[in-house]
């Protein structure tokens with residue numbers, strides 16, 4: 349990078365000298381870097397690989413692209429937008445459609461850019477100090493990384509409570525941690541990422557009822573796949589909100605075919621949603637995202653349901669294929685399967701990439717030999733199974 353030349357003026361120019369290692373440094377830059385929030389120290393930006401492989405099963409996306417008809421409909425709606433105007437700051441049309449779909453009140457919804465943004469807004473909103481220090485944010489682990497990262501960047505205290513070896517909730521340990529930490533927020537991803545299992549509803553309900561001063565955020569990003577059979581209605585814990593004001597839910601379009609649209613939501617009591625609305629950027633959802641989300645929730649909903657069913661069906665096929673190969677796997681209620689092999693995860697990842705298949709592996713020692721494989725199309729799943737078999741034999 350070339351050094352920016354500073355205009356000579358009233359202020360003394362302080363140029364960088366050479367560091368002991370010989371690398372030139374710029375004291376102005378260093379001064380600015382010293383102003384970065386200390387909570388960012390030790391963190392690295394979230395990155396994704398630049399070139400997608402041929403068979404992309406690493407990001408829990410839907411494998412199905414849109415039909416020509418759906419594309420034409422989207423093109424027509426987007427072309428009709430008045431892009432010289434700001435979008436609707438309350439996103440009323442999509443709010444109504446989403447409320448109808450969820451059986452929610454419109455003012456219970458805080459919508460955002462994916463569900464990552466509602467998670468960030470929750471963390472910024474429920475951040476009152478507790479006992480003279482930043483509040484705790486509790487979640488079982490391993491789970492979705494953004495709970496920890498989002499808490500850390502805001503100077504909050506992430507508290508991860510280990511899941512049992514089979515990735516189920518450890519009720520006693522969680523109960524003690526909730527009592528001790530009195531967290532402002534607890535995140536419960538069910539089905540959980542990256543383990544794929546749903547948490548036992550009775551265990552979770554007892555914890556939620558016993559700790560009503562924590563806002564319990566039930567993250568149902570993978571909720572639409574939570575079905576015994578493809579044609580079943582998906583299970584949801586949203587009904588708990590009727591009796592329990594300490595319950596919020598999260599949802600997203602990302603896993604069901606629209607990861608590129610970036611649309612998600614939090615649902616919680618209107619009094620609490622109102623506080624979150626103070627944090628939300630007024631135009632966080634652009635006009636295109638709003639139009640697209642509205643279409644997904646209305647005209648395209650039958651197409652989406654058909655795709656969801658096929659993913660649940662394919663999950664069964666993928667699981668059966670893994671069983672046939674004798675590969676250890678964990679039970680899944682999501683659109684991915686976590687498996688465990690005798691190989692180190694990084695090595696398995698490399699061997700699969702050599703065969704043009706991308707899966708997700710993790711640095712967490714509890715997942716040292718695990719890989720998360722997203723459910724793909726029938727062809728992709730067959731190719732992934734062939735690649736797995738070969739990689740484990742190599």
Ligand SMILES: Cc1ncc(COP(=O)(O)O)c(C=O)c1O
Nearest residue numbers: 462463464492537541569600602
């Ligand atoms: C459990 C869980 N919640 C939320 C998200 C956020 O997804 P998005 O911002 O795409 O809605 C993810 C993404 O992987 C996830 O796994």
